[in-house]
Amino acid sequence: MTTTAGPRTVGVAHTRVEGRDKVTGAARYASEQPFDHLAHGWLVLSAIARGRVRAVGDAAVRAMPGVLAVFHSGNAPRLMTDYTSILGPPDPTLALFQHDRVPHQGWPVALVVAETPEQAREAAEALVVEYDEEPHDVAFHAGRPDTYIPEDANAVASKGDLEAELAASAVVVDASYTTPEEHHSAMEPHAVTARWDGGRLEVIDTNQGAMWVAGELAQLFSLDPSSVRVRSEHIGGAFGSKGVRPHQVAAVMAATELQRPVRLALTRRQTFAITGYRSPTAQRVRLGADPDGRLRALEHEALSLTSTLRPFVETSAVLGRVLYDARAHHTAHRLVDLDMPTPTWMRAPGEAPGSFALESALDELADRLGMDPIELRARNEPTVGPLSGLPFSSRDLLGCFREGARRFGWAERDPRPRSRREGRWLLGTGTAAATYPSGAAPSTASVTAEADGTFTVRITAADVGTGARTALTLIAAEALDVEPDRVTVRIGDSDFGPAWVAGGSMGTRSWSLAVSSAARELRGRLALADGDIPPEGITARTDTAGLLAELAKKERHSFGAQFAEVAVDVTTGEIRVRRMLGIFAAGRIVNPLTARSQLVGGMIWGLSMALHEEAVRDPASGGQLGADFANYHVAAHADVPAIEADFIDDPVPDDPVGVKGIGEIGIVGAAAAISNAVRHATGVRHRDLPLRPDRVL
Numbered sequence: 001m002t003t004t005a006g007p008r009t010v011g012v013a014h015t016r017v018e019g020r021d022k023v024t025g026a027a028r029y030a031s032e033q034p035f036d037h038l039a040h041g042w043l044v045l046s047a048i049a050r051g052r053v054r055a056v057g058d059a060a061v062r063a064m065p066g067v068l069a070v071f072h073s074g075n076a077p078r079l080m081t082d083y084t085s086i087l088g089p090p091d092p093t094l095a096l097f098q099h100d101r102v103p104h105q106g107w108p109v110a111l112v113v114a115e116t117p118e119q120a121r122e123a124a125e126a127l128v129v130e131y132d133e134e135p136h137d138v139a140f141h142a143g144r145p146d147t148y149i150p151e152d153a154n155a156v157a158s159k160g161d162l163e164a165e166l167a168a169s170a171v172v173v174d175a176s177y178t179t180p181e182e183h184h185s186a187m188e189p190h191a192v193t194a195r196w197d198g199g200r201l202e203v204i205d206t207n208q209g210a211m212w213v214a215g216e217l218a219q220l221f222s223l224d225p226s227s228v229r230v231r232s233e234h235i236g237g238a239f240g241s242k243g244v245r246p247h248q249v250a251a252v253m254a255a256t257e258l259q260r261p262v263r264l265a266l267t268r269r270q271t272f273a274i275t276g277y278r279s280p281t282a283q284r285v286r287l288g289a290d291p292d293g294r295l296r297a298l299e300h301e302a303l304s305l306t307s308t309l310r311p312f313v314e315t316s317a318v319l320g321r322v323l324y325d326a327r328a329h330h331t332a333h334r335l336v337d338l339d340m341p342t343p344t345w346m347r348a349p350g351e352a353p354g355s356f357a358l359e360s361a362l363d364e365l366a367d368r369l370g371m372d373p374i375e376l377r378a379r380n381e382p383t384v385g386p387l388s389g390l391p392f393s394s395r396d397l398l399g400c401f402r403e404g405a406r407r408f409g410w411a412e413r414d415p416r417p418r419s420r421r422e423g424r425w426l427l428g429t430g431t432a433a434a435t436y437p438s439g440a441a442p443s444t445a446s447v448t449a450e451a452d453g454t455f456t457v458r459i460t461a462a463d464v465g466t467g468a469r470t471a472l473t474l475i476a477a478e479a480l481d482v483e484p485d486r487v488t489v490r491i492g493d494s495d496f497g498p499a500w501v502a503g504g505s506m507g508t509r510s511w512s513l514a515v516s517s518a519a520r521e522l523r524g525r526l527a528l529a530d531g532d533i534p535p536e537g538i539t540a541r542t543d544t545a546g547l548l549a550e551l552a553k554k555e556r557h558s559f560g561a562q563f564a565e566v567a568v569d570v571t572t573g574e575i576r577v578r579r580m581l582g583i584f585a586a587g588r589i590v591n592p593l594t595a596r597s598q599l600v601g602g603m604i605w606g607l608s609m610a611l612h613e614e615a616v617r618d619p620a621s622g623g624q625l626g627a628d629f630a631n632y633h634v635a636a637h638a639d640v641p642a643i644e645a646d647f648i649d650d651p652v653p654d655d656p657v658g659v660k661g662i663g664e665i666g667i668v669g670a671a672a673a674i675s676n677a678v679r680h681a682t683g684v685r686h687r688d689l690p691l692r693p694d695r696v697l
């Protein structure tokens with residue numbers, strides 16, 4: 001093998017390897033793949049929030065132009081719904097048309113398939129579904145009597161005597177916070193095409209894990225896993241919403257029954273209804289401290305909702321278990337079952353709403369103590385995991401605050417509220433800590449040395465828009481010691497074998513371990529082959545299960561410090577964020593260009609969460625009011641000020657690649673930093689998101 005002493009490939013900014021394809025339109029997204037003889041499906045979603053489907057008037061609709069089939073609980077083929085997926089128990093939201101029960105508004109009750117999307121939509125809108133309606137309940141609030149502690153490994157963690165430490169504390173903060181229902185709203189709506197081809201089911205999809213989707217579809221349809229191939233090459237955002245959803249099941253059902261390719265492309269409204277969302281939360285934080293700021297007690301309880309179908313826990317209370325030392329800790333989650341769609345992971349599930357509560361409460365404590373909020377955090381820095389007692393693989397939260405404070409100009413801050421004013425604008429600054437776990441899961445990868453001197457990497461990774469494909473190109477080039485332009489990375493194809501999903505900030509770390517390990521093995525083989533490469537190339541394939549099992553059990557997390565400056569209009573209550581700065585300690589940064597974009601994106605989402613995002617449920621219908629971008633507000637360019645994200649060195653000595661996760665941490669703490677800045681500007685503390693003008697005035 002010829003090796004080059006090229007530039008270090010990891011850590012040097014690199015534009016996306018597929019960037020040109022994307023901006024020229026050559027990169028095809030899931031709904032853009034041409035197929036002959038394509039039929040189109042349209043889902044009919046329930047108009048009621050609870051009850052049963054009594055009758056579906058499909059006869060009239062079958063006679064409409066172009067209509068090929070109507071599926072519903074009265075005629076749909078049976079699915080195998082009792083199975084174990086790679087992410088746990090079966091998902092009852094995938095039992096499409098398997099029963100007549102309606103558990104929430106927006107539940108799929110029928111699928112119309114027609115020759116064109118327009119014909120399918122017209123027929124779907126003409127379809128008369130009769131229901132036996134039952135009273136529903138979608139009212140989420142902290143005072144409900146029917147909340148419960150779920151059976152979840154993360155549900156409760158405690159140490160010490162909380163009440164005794166609170167009683168012994170010189171200062172106690174006891175505050176309640178709420179965050180609303182929020183939606184992912186990926187730029188590319190969900191779309192899927194399914195077809196049978198040469199005895200195999202082929203699914204062209206947009207998802208966070210092609211193996212995951214393939215595995216679930218194989219089980220639901222009782223197919224041999226080797227006969228299912230899912231491809232998901234380009235993905236326009238996902239954020240937790242692009243797993244296995246009813247539309248993929250619908251497409252496979254129709255393609256199988258009709259024996260022709262069937263496509264479903266969800267509308268924006270449908271993505272709000274059936275692709276998951278973040279539960280609203282009601283949280284209570286109690287902090288007890290000595291006069292010097294040292295925490296005696298940290299309590300964080302979080303209530304979220306789930307559907308009547310299965311428990312999903314928004315784990316908002318987990319981050320205190322990592323961030324702060326205290327003699328006594330009590331962190332717990334509660335659920336309430338409502339006639340609502342099942343929530344799901346949404347960027348920084350748990351930590352995003354949880355950090356708004358905990359990092360606001362820390363700021364309240366700093367106010368009460370008359371102490372700088374960064375100094376307060378420094379006084380409560382743990383040396384080992386506060387609950388686990390395990391060492392940190394690396395932790396430089398205070399380094400993030402130091403560097404952030406220096407660049408933000410924190411030292412010049414007058415801590416007194418309402419101390420800065422420009423005309424009708426009150427100005428303030430705030431800060432908050434961020435953390436997110438940095439896990440890894442077993443993955444397989446192969447690397448082939450081609451006869452022409454190039455290398456091909458194959459791994460069932462997903463590039464949800466983050467630049468994962470490019471990151472893996474750099475990782476492979478480094479491990480092979482070649483220039484990145486000699487490496488082609490192929491991803492998003494379940495035929496490449498098992499690999500972890502793009503989720504939980506675990507994708508790039510898990511895949512990097514697999515790719516670098518396969519590349520190292522390939523170099524060994526090439527040395528033996530002595531430059532003699534057959535036409536089919538030489539391939540090395542590895543699985544990282546063994547490697548991960550050897551990794552010592554430690555607290556592995558990314559850390560960060562968020563800073564924000566806001567201006568609050570005293571006449572309208574409008575908040576303008578003037579600047580944000582995030583400094584992160586997140587292991588080795590593979591590609592600073594895309595890593596920065598990803599973190600800035602997360603921070604913008606934090607701004608959006610702080611000021612705009614709020615899905616409103618109509619108690620009368622149980623549905624979401626205005627499930628579209630006219631009514632569900634997300635940050636627009638005019639809302640986005642000077643935002644900067646940067647990194648400090650964060651070596652992870654015991655890790656083979658030293659890569660930590662950065663997918664989620666950008667949003668963590670961002671809303672709290674903004675809210676803390678609003679409190680500094682105005683002297684008024686807000687504990688309910690979003691910080692709408694009517695709340696701020």
Ligand code: MOS
Pocket residue numbers: 208238239240241345346347348349502503504505
């Ligand atoms: Mo992420 S919410 O794990 O896609």
